[in-house]
Amino acid sequence: MGDAIDSATIDLQSVVKDILTTVEREREREIIARRFGLYDRRETLEQIGELLGITRERVRQLEKAILIRLRLAAEEDLPHINNIEKHFIRHLHDLGRVAKIQDLAQRLAPESKDAARAHIAFIAEIAPRLVLIEENDHYFTAVGIKEYGDEDKIKQHVSTIVATIKKHGEPLTIEQLHAKLDHDHPEHVRALASLSKDLAALKDKWGLTRWPTVNPKNIRDKIYVILQENGKPLHFSEISSAIKISEFRRKDVTTQAIHNELIKDGRFVLIGRGIYALKEWGYNKGTVSDIITEILKKEKAALHRDEIVKRVLKHRQVKETTILLNLQGKPQFKRVAKATYTLAPEK
Secondary structure, three states, rough: OOOEEEEOOHHHHHHHHHHHOOOOOHHHHHHHHHHHOOOOOOOHHHHHHHHHHHOOHHHHHHHHHHHHHHHHHHHHOOOHHHHHHHHHHHHHHHHHHHEEHHHHHHHHOOHHHHHHHHHHHHHHOOOOEEEEOOOOOOOOOEEEEEEHHHHHHHHHHHHHHHHHHHHOOOOOEHHHHHOOOOOOHHHHHHHHHHEEOOOEOOOEEEEOOOOOOOOOHHHHHHHHHHHHHHHHEEHHHHHHHHOOOOOOOOOOHHHHHHHHHHOOOOEEEEEOOOEEEEEEHOOOOOOOHHHHHHHHHHOOOOOOHHHHHHOOOOOOOOOHHHHEEEEEEEEEEEEEEEEEEOOOOOO
16 A cells, blocks of 8 residues: 555545455445546446445445445544544644534545545544534534544534624624533634535625625625624715725626715615715615705704704715705795794695
């Protein structure tokens, strides 16, 4: 058997090949190779059964029996198993004790990470000190250090993180999450959170995948995140520039497309020439005269024009002359004293 492992590099394909040579029957080697996709794509029980002329159930039984034998052999003298475990565990400690299989593959074999994922999954399935987390609707395929928990315990930790974020109701940083949970280090929390398909992160803030603040899926959501991050109204061209230099996926959108979405979405309010704010900040849709009307209705009394201008400017970024022209030129406003206005009586 070749030297498949040294202290710096690892030849996963050679390791897997050497391990498979310990399986005596060719049919059994074929089943394992095809089920894990060790040399090609993964195949289903049905596909393998059709190829070998046996039932789906028989393929499942054989796969289970082969893996049990390999796990037992790994406890004793399976080729490379001790060294490969140490290699994996060293990297897993750096990644937070557990990692998505794609992240581990990126570290171990960046030039062939797609093939490496299958090899890593196979090794983790049989190695005594590793645990494989199977992918489903809620979890990504992952590998962990068994000393810190089996598959059920790891999934329980992840579920607790999801529940904590859901209860909080808004995104949390890893440090904030760590403060709410019982884990040794924030990086352990980050590693566990990354396993969940129910969570997403943006700029190290973690939330539910359905929350646009951490997982913006369309242009409108991205606009929302940009405005919320800036905390102040922005011109649509500024929003466009911010999206283009952001960490978002698919950020090559036109300024015109962004402007169109700002007009359509009720979350955004035009408060000046091309300047938009979030409605949740207290801004309401409407013209300058609409804003003056609301101010006077709420006051239920006449107001000096300077006070009206001051209040309108809290809602709209317009010139003072625009506000004064509306006061003086609109029939719904009546001057009752010097520079003092109220609502005109309804006719």
